[in-house]
Amino acid sequence: MIYERLSRSPTMLFNEKILAGLGKGLATTGKMQKASVEQALGAIRRFKFLVDQSQSTDLTILATAASRDAANGPEFLKAVEAICGAPVTLLSGADEARLSALGIVSGFHRATGVVGDLGGGSLELVSVLNGEVAPGRTYPLGGLRLEEAAEGNIRKAEKIVADALAPAAEHAACDGRPFFAVGGTWRSFARLHMFETGYPLHVMHNYAISADEALEFARMVARRDPESVDQIGVVSRNRRALLPFGALVLENVIRAIRPSQVVISALGVREGHLYELLSPEERAQDPLIEACAELAYLRSRSPRHVEELVPWVEQAFRTLGIEETEEEARLRVAGCLVSDIGWRAHPDYRGEQSLSILANASFIGIDHPGRAYLALAIFYRHVGLVDEAVSPRIRELCSTRLKERARTLGAVLRVAYLVSASMSGVIPRTRLVMEGDQLVLEVPPDLAEIVGERLLKRLTAAAKIGGGREGAIRILG
Numbered sequence: 001m002i003y004e005r006l007s008r009s010p011t012m013l014f015n016e017k018i019l020a021g022l023g024k025g026l027a028t029t030g031k032m033q034k035a036s037v038e039q040a041l042g043a044i045r046r047f048k049f050l051v052d053q054s055q056s057t058d059l060t061i062l063a064t065a066a067s068r069d070a071a072n073g074p075e076f077l078k079a080v081e082a083i084c085g086a087p088v089t090l091l092s093g094a095d096e097a098r099l100s101a102l103g104i105v106s107g108f109h110r111a112t113g114v115v116g117d118l119g120g121g122s123l124e125l126v127s128v129l130n131g132e133v134a135p136g137r138t139y140p141l142g143g144l145r146l147e148e149a150a151e152g153n154i155r156k157a158e159k160i161v162a163d164a165l166a167p168a169a170e171h172a173a174c175d176g177r178p179f180f181a182v183g184g185t186w187r188s189f190a191r192l193h194m195f196e197t198g199y200p201l202h203v204m205h206n207y208a209i210s211a212d213e214a215l216e217f218a219r220m221v222a223r224r225d226p227e228s229v230d231q232i233g234v235v236s237r238n239r240r241a242l243l244p245f246g247a248l249v250l251e252n253v254i255r256a257i258r259p260s261q262v263v264i265s266a267l268g269v270r271e272g273h274l275y276e277l278l279s280p281e282e283r284a285q286d287p288l289i290e291a292c293a294e295l296a297y298l299r300s301r302s303p304r305h306v307e308e309l310v311p312w313v314e315q316a317f318r319t320l321g322i323e324e325t326e327e328e329a330r331l332r333v334a335g336c337l338v339s340d341i342g343w344r345a346h347p348d349y350r351g352e353q354s355l356s357i358l359a360n361a362s363f364i365g366i367d368h369p370g371r372a373y374l375a376l377a378i379f380y381r382h383v384g385l386v387d388e389a390v391s392p393r394i395r396e397l398c399s400t401r402l403k404e405r406a407r408t409l410g411a412v413l414r415v416a417y418l419v420s421a422s423m424s425g426v427i428p429r430t431r432l433v434m435e436g437d438q439l440v441l442e443v444p445p446d447l448a449e450i451v452g453e454r455l456l457k458r459l460t461a462a463a464k465i466g467g468g469r470e471g472a473i474r475i476l477g
Helices: 034-054 065-069 073-084 093-107 143-149 154-164 184-196 211-223 243-257 269-277 287-299 303-319 326-337 347-360 368-383 392-396 400-420 445-450 453-465
Strands: 012-014 061-063 088-090 113-118 123-129 137-139 179-182 208-210 261-264 431-435 438-443 470-475
Touching: 012 034, 034 073, 061 065, 061 073, 061 269, 065 073, 065 088, 065 093, 073 088, 093 113, 093 123, 093 137, 093 179, 093 269, 113 184, 113 243, 123 243, 143 154, 143 243, 154 243, 179 184, 179 243, 184 211, 184 243, 184 261, 208 211, 211 243, 211 261, 287 303, 287 326, 303 326, 303 400, 303 431, 326 368, 326 400, 347 368, 368 392, 368 400, 400 438, 400 453, 438 445, 438 453, 445 470, 453 470
Parallel strands: 061 088, 113 179, 179 261, 438 470
Antiparallel strands: 113 123, 123 137, 208 261, 431 438
């Protein structure tokens, strides 16, 4: 992975993955197989060329379970260092568990639950509480290692997994908190579930499955030939053979630690390492707000204007009597920042394009209902407070309460943009007040000419959301 820069919400410039299967043979020979090593070193030569070509300023190489446990691991790592001209950081099991957990802390707002990172050679389990990481444990249950230890027999694997995970019920109990699943095999499992259920988004990060549903789906996947599953085509062929073993591990993890739901993470050890490099001040930043501010800087007509919208819209929500939770207020701030990202599109498609960008953006620190909130709010801001043109599946991701707050944000933004014409320095000089059943926009004398039928219609639409009947404009002074 090549990242644009070190930040609270890192942007990936390039990503390439090779499944070399370094964990093959460990369970039976204690060594990495020659073919796997050669494939891995060939890939690393290509990666080093790409690193040089991109003129990257820092190179970090992390090695995990296979290199740690194999008898020929040191020899392999020396070859890697010779190719790259840089040292390899060999992670211990505890290091790997900690960095996986920090990847979750990085990618989820105030993460609390148990993190599980399933690789080819090992499974790491570690608890997090409001972003604080507890000591974790490593289990020899990586997909490749488990398949070999069980000689490809899923029933034999059942006993191996059950015995290995017996201590997890005590040291990693979720007790109704989420289980954060990290690793390519579990992402493939979730992708299969996503397509089997016809889920409206194809964003993997923060995809959540109830514990009961995940348990039943895992039982099915573990005990059926992968090729017989209806939507198996969405899983890469390289992942299919290990899918039943990954599902079996997930099934037993759910039974042992009793989570409320399984939440998929696209972030893991790498992002945990990057997060660890940040200053305490940078770690304390909200990743969603930072990502939205960066998107606003890149795509808005005036980044300063969208920042001005944040306090103005907050005051408008209070005027309309809209109560918000802390999370809803956070989403409102994010919505203000991304409210103008679609302006370069044709006017007829700004709402549709903004909805698509926001529903599928590579944001972290936001769940799927939150994505739907942002997408709907900015759709309404462009198109109006109508639902006919919006996919009902997107609306289904939101609760009634969240949809109404998205409509409110869209309505208030529609007023703001007619006042400011997207220019900074205007909106802070105005404010909305509710007087009886009228929503009144107060403006200074030099903005008196702003009065118009279109603006009054939008004020009235916003007034009705707050229980009023009509809009009005008052010239101050």
